[in-house]
Amino acid sequence: MLAFIIRRVGQSLFVLLIVGLVAFSMFRFVGDPIDNMLGQERTAEDIDRLRTQLGLDQPFVVQYYKFLEGAVQGNFGISYRQGRPVIDILLERAPATLELAAVSGFFAIVFGVALGVVTAIRRKGVLTNTIMSVSLVGVSLPTFLVGVLLIYLFSVELGWLPSFGRGDTVSLGAWTSGFFTESGLKALILPSITLGLYQMTLIMRLVRSEMLEVLRQDYIRFARARGLRDRAVNFQHALKNTLVPVVTVIGLQLGSIIAFAIITETVFQWPGAGLLFINAIQFVDIPVMAAYLMMISVMFVGINLLVDILYFFIDPRLRIERSGGH
Amino acid sequence: MDDSVLSIRGLSVEIPTRHGIVRPVDGVSYDISAGEILGVVGESGAGKSMAGNAVIGLLTPPAHIAKGEIWLNGRRIDQSKGDAMRRLRGKEIGMVFQDPLTSLNPLLTIGDQLTGTILTHLPLSGAEARNRAVAALEEVGIPGAAERIDSYPHEFSGGMRQRVVIALALCCEPSLVIADEPTTALDVSVQAQIIALLKRLCRDRGTAVMLITHDMGVIAEATDRVAVMYAGRLVELGIVQDVLTAPEHPYTHGLMASTPLASLGKNRLHQIPGAMPRLDAVPEGCAFHPRCPYATDKCRKSPVPVVTDGRVACWHPLVHEKVV
Amino acid sequence: MAEAPLPVKPESRWRQTAQSDLFYAFKQSPVAMVSAAVVLGLVLAAVFAPLIAPTNPFDPATLNLMNGFTPPMEPNAFTAQTFMLGTDDQGRDVFSTILYGMRTSLFVGVAAVLFAMVLGVTLGLIAGYTGGWLETTIMRTADVQLTFPSILVAMLIFGVAKGVTPLEYRDQMAIWVLILAIGLSDWVQFARVVRGATLVEKNKEYVQAARLIGRNPGAIMWRHILPNVMSPVLVIATISLALAIIAEATLSFLGVGAPPTQPSLGTLIRIGQGFLFSGEWWILLFPAVTLLVLALSVNLLGDWLREALNPRLR
Numbered sequence: 001m002l003a004f005i006i007r008r009v010g011q012s013l014f015v016l017l018i019v020g021l022v023a024f025s026m027f028r029f030v031g032d033p034i035d036n037m038l039g040q041e042r043t044a045e046d047i048d049r050l051r052t053q054l055g056l057d058q059p060f061v062v063q064y065y066k067f068l069e070g071a072v073q074g075n076f077g078i079s080y081r082q083g084r085p086v087i088d089i090l091l092e093r094a095p096a097t098l099e100l101a102a103v104s105g106f107f108a109i110v111f112g113v114a115l116g117v118v119t120a121i122r123r124k125g126v127l128t129n130t131i132m133s134v135s136l137v138g139v140s141l142p143t144f145l146v147g148v149l150l151i152y153l154f155s156v157e158l159g160w161l162p163s164f165g166r167g168d169t170v171s172l173g174a175w176t177s178g179f180f181t182e183s184g185l186k187a188l189i190l191p192s193i194t195l196g197l198y199q200m201t202l203i204m205r206l207v208r209s210e211m212l213e214v215l216r217q218d219y220i221r222f223a224r225a226r227g228l229r230d231r232a233v234n235f236q237h238a239l240k241n242t243l244v245p246v247v248t249v250i251g252l253q254l255g256s257i258i259a260f261a262i263i264t265e266t267v268f269q270w271p272g273a274g275l276l277f278i279n280a281i282q283f284v285d286i287p288v289m290a291a292y293l294m295m296i297s298v299m300f301v302g303i304n305l306l307v308d309i310l311y312f313f314i315d316p317r318l319r320i321e322r323s324g325g326h
Numbered sequence: 327m328d329d330s331v332l333s334i335r336g337l338s339v340e341i342p343t344r345h346g347i348v349r350p351v352d353g354v355s356y357d358i359s360a361g362e363i364l365g366v367v368g369e370s371g372a373g374k375s376m377a378g379n380a381v382i383g384l385l386t387p388p389a390h391i392a393k394g395e396i397w398l399n400g401r402r403i404d405q406s407k408g409d410a411m412r413r414l415r416g417k418e419i420g421m422v423f424q425d426p427l428t429s430l431n432p433l434l435t436i437g438d439q440l441t442g443t444i445l446t447h448l449p450l451s452g453a454e455a456r457n458r459a460v461a462a463l464e465e466v467g468i469p470g471a472a473e474r475i476d477s478y479p480h481e482f483s484g485g486m487r488q489r490v491v492i493a494l495a496l497c498c499e500p501s502l503v504i505a506d507e508p509t510t511a512l513d514v515s516v517q518a519q520i521i522a523l524l525k526r527l528c529r530d531r532g533t534a535v536m537l538i539t540h541d542m543g544v545i546a547e548a549t550d551r552v553a554v555m556y557a558g559r560l561v562e563l564g565i566v567q568d569v570l571t572a573p574e575h576p577y578t579h580g581l582m583a584s585t586p587l588a589s590l591g592k593n594r595l596h597q598i599p600g601a602m603p604r605l606d607a608v609p610e611g612c613a614f615h616p617r618c619p620y621a622t623d624k625c626r627k628s629p630v631p632v633v634t635d636g637r638v639a640c641w642h643p644l645v646h647e648k649v650v
Numbered sequence: 651m652a653e654a655p656l657p658v659k660p661e662s663r664w665r666q667t668a669q670s671d672l673f674y675a676f677k678q679s680p681v682a683m684v685s686a687a688v689v690l691g692l693v694l695a696a697v698f699a700p701l702i703a704p705t706n707p708f709d710p711a712t713l714n715l716m717n718g719f720t721p722p723m724e725p726n727a728f729t730a731q732t733f734m735l736g737t738d739d740q741g742r743d744v745f746s747t748i749l750y751g752m753r754t755s756l757f758v759g760v761a762a763v764l765f766a767m768v769l770g771v772t773l774g775l776i777a778g779y780t781g782g783w784l785e786t787t788i789m790r791t792a793d794v795q796l797t798f799p800s801i802l803v804a805m806l807i808f809g810v811a812k813g814v815t816p817l818e819y820r821d822q823m824a825i826w827v828l829i830l831a832i833g834l835s836d837w838v839q840f841a842r843v844v845r846g847a848t849l850v851e852k853n854k855e856y857v858q859a860a861r862l863i864g865r866n867p868g869a870i871m872w873r874h875i876l877p878n879v880m881s882p883v884l885v886i887a888t889i890s891l892a893l894a895i896i897a898e899a900t901l902s903f904l905g906v907g908a909p910p911t912q913p914s915l916g917t918l919i920r921i922g923q924g925f926l927f928s929g930e931w932w933i934l935l936f937p938a939v940t941l942l943v944l945a946l947s948v949n950l951l952g953d954w955l956r957e958a959l960n961p962r963l964r
Contacts, residue, residue: 015794015797018794019794026810026813136949136950136953137946139949140945140946140948140949140950141942141945141946142896142899142900142903142941142945143900144899144900144903144904144916144919145899145919145938145941145942145945148919148923148934148938149938149942151923151926152926152931152934152935152938155926156926156927156931163926163927217428218423218425218428218429219428219429219430219431219432221384221423222421222423222429222430222491222494223431223439224384224412224415225382225384225415225416225420225421225423226415226416226420226421226443226446226494226495227412227413227414227415227416227417227443227446227447228416228442228443228446229412229446232442232446236434236442237431237434240433240434241431241432241433244433256799259798259799259801259802260799260801262802262805262904263801263900263903263904266903266904266905267923277805278805278904278905278906280809281805281808281809281812281906282905282906284809284812284813286813289806289809293806296798296802297797297798300797300798301797304797
């Protein structure tokens, strides 16, 4: 098992290096950093000085190494647009995205699994058909459209919920939270539904199809033949077997929530890292783009790795097989 | 009736399909007494498993019981539904499935699966249930039961798993066990062990057994009486020695002659010409007549009287010379 | 002596299609037929936009700023002109902008999928047929790219491409950059499927025969293997198209896609959102509903197609 972990970690590092190369290349070759940082009135000396300061006269590999070194320490340079260290800006905006992602993820998992189980146990019927139809809509519609329509309905027409921003937030050290104020909580509702809806429908359909498959198995039939109650068959036997393959997919999905937050944050002008990234693209603020890319990659690769290892512990069959077997 | 554990009377199971109504079980009647092992034999698709499913109430819709009665220990059960039927399963009727590799939940320990079943039917405490589970495992011959009770199914071989399955079927002391092809998926060497185990357990407890199989060797080895099924119908029913050595129905006779042992010394394996009809295309009259060397007009036109207390469903049963 | 059988005239492609199982399943499903009709209707409307639209909203000469903010079906206070779906802030007829917007959306979607398909199929063929380090490189790149959601990849490509384009060309190039971005984010699934199928075909006799004769690898891949791996590709392409249209709408909405000078439905929605609270709801709602209908129909059709072609469910 150790060999497996080492191999996976190695693969992850490889991927990160490649992404780092891409990020660095962006940094180095897109636009001229000197151009971006110095104003119109610059002398030849200024240019030379900055060039040496930024290390732009060094060979490619050295610069790449320096970039990685900086990245590991969290130093991504200065934002072209705001003139502040990128890492500071990112850390400022991170809590907003993370809180949004957490609430959306929670909503998606809880409702997704519950509805998936319900529609699998009751295969036919009005409730199931309604849920399945709504889920189809949820999967087909682009996230931003859902957000925009929700705003139209609940903010413009009904005026119940805010349509932009985080509301009032409370500072807890380096973290700012919207959980503790009424306006903060209200502001969370529409964005988290928007962000979580797609994931929820995916999870729901996955759980349903897995569970239907499991319910067809011989051991379920045998359980019924032994007179086990429906509740026991569905929850002690079927549910466990359903969730094992599903948990990996859920894990991977949750990673993408952070990426999809970009869209939701734009719709609701939510001051998170995603909105920061979009603005960076529009202004061609390369350092921010590169930094966001690196952070996202670390997150994705990390989640993939974690999920792989987790799977190991959940499925007892894998444990035995990997370690040699009886 | 009387003191049989299981009594099936004129049972018919129907499945409505696009091509019409299919009857995998057509007017079947037999009894099984306590401590008796009844073999139900026939080719694949003959309907033998369906009868078992009907008894335990696990017919998958749209299959349903269309006619007939099922009596268990003097109570009629074919009309029972829902929770009433569920309580019978495991407690009064146990079932053993064919494939031990898929019958057990791979993510639960065998201990959990056993205690779960025991606690569903018997008012015991957790500890008592666990003791009972260990005892059940010991009875079916799992070595080191007290330690292995917390193992997962994949840690056992196929034969061991089938033993576990038998333990699960018997742990609540049912009066009837339906064993649906219990040895078909096992190695030949293990088959004999499992059959012997089943025999012993059921004799000791006086359990009635419906042993469904297509293997004549198993029939010869394990059963007291045997029911031969063809195209959903019961064609012969009798004491196993009689049926095997002096079969009265031409089909049974053909089956006996087809076993490799019977063809020793001859150049070719005997075969019954033709094939069993599909259940949606059963011939008029006697279902076997297209393949029967003795068929007459009567066989082709008139449906054969059903076997109830008699032995065989045939217009012209074979007669054997008594060997003194 | 038996007569030689008369040559049978092969049935025309139309006949074959009409009699195929797929078409039969199509006729059975009201959902499939309705969504196909809707998609077809919208596509035709987009293609014939110049003929159907009452105005060309992107020709500055025809615009009159005074027409701006006219509600649907009401005559304008200044010019007394009526517009079926109202006008936006620039005085453009919303109905026309929707038609032209759909044009852009569909154009980008189709072009992006074609690009992804050509790139993916080529790389897949090469990877499958050549093997060795080339295959490893291609497939590893694919794996790395797959760790990330494709929309993120598209955004990044767009951002980088924008960065390398000189300012004055950015709006003009936006559409092509968008096609490039979406296409590049999508090639992987084509490559994977084609590589898998190529590996299977590679060992078949007709390929061995061609090699023995001495045909060069390019010809073998193109004329022999390609036709045999196309059928799963077409299935993926249809589903990809649905995803591409949605991706394009999203990117345009975010401002990293079709520019306001050549907007797609996504861009229109973005513009419309800005006017929600000042009361000009029609600028948002009509493009939004159009996109909703388009996305839903395309997805329903794609869903149906996937189920109908799934051998496991037959």
